[in-house]
Amino acid sequence: MAVSTFNAEEVFEMAVAVERNGARFYRKACEALDEPALLELLQRLARMEDQHEAVFEKLKERVFGEKPAQSHAEYYDLAAAYLQALVENKIFILDKDPAEVLGKISGVDQLLEAAIDREKESIIYYVGLKELVPANLGREEVDSIIREEMSHVSLLTHELQRISGE
Numbered sequence: 001m002a003v004s005t006f007n008a009e010e011v012f013e014m015a016v017a018v019e020r021n022g023a024r025f026y027r028k029a030c031e032a033l034d035e036p037a038l039l040e041l042l043q044r045l046a047r048m049e050d051q052h053e054a055v056f057e058k059l060k061e062r063v064f065g066e067k068p069a070q071s072h073a074e075y076y077d078l079a080a081a082y083l084q085a086l087v088e089n090k091i092f093i094l095d096k097d098p099a100e101v102l103g104k105i106s107g108v109d110q111l112l113e114a115a116i117d118r119e120k121e122s123i124i125y126y127v128g129l130k131e132l133v134p135a136n137l138g139r140e141e142v143d144s145i146i147r148e149e150m151s152h153v154s155l156l157t158h159e160l161q162r163i164s165g166e
Contacts, residue, residue: 116153119156122149
């Protein structure tokens, strides 16, 4: 397998793509549902992913609008290497089309489980990404997104329990 490398700025671009794919996933899932409560939840999650995408775009501009100090280069390289390892080990799937993933799902419970998995994978990625953001340039915004992604896991888990009768 060819090993690709990417820089810290590209890590932010991947975060934008993760959020874009998440929103697409939720919108595509809505097409297969007719349960109003679940439909409303998935539409709300899609809108939140849109907001996260915009935040990561702004953070990328803010962080890379200023050149990182040369003394931080090794630190950025370490964080980028960690995130690259996540990508290469397929801890999260960036290149999968949400329609393809959803096409293999039968039942609302599997849909919710897939959504929970996607949210957990994004949390793992963003914990590493946070290390690339200096505190004065918006690290707390990444923390905020991590907390929101955690709330998504909670919402989806609650919904899964509800439909499962647990």
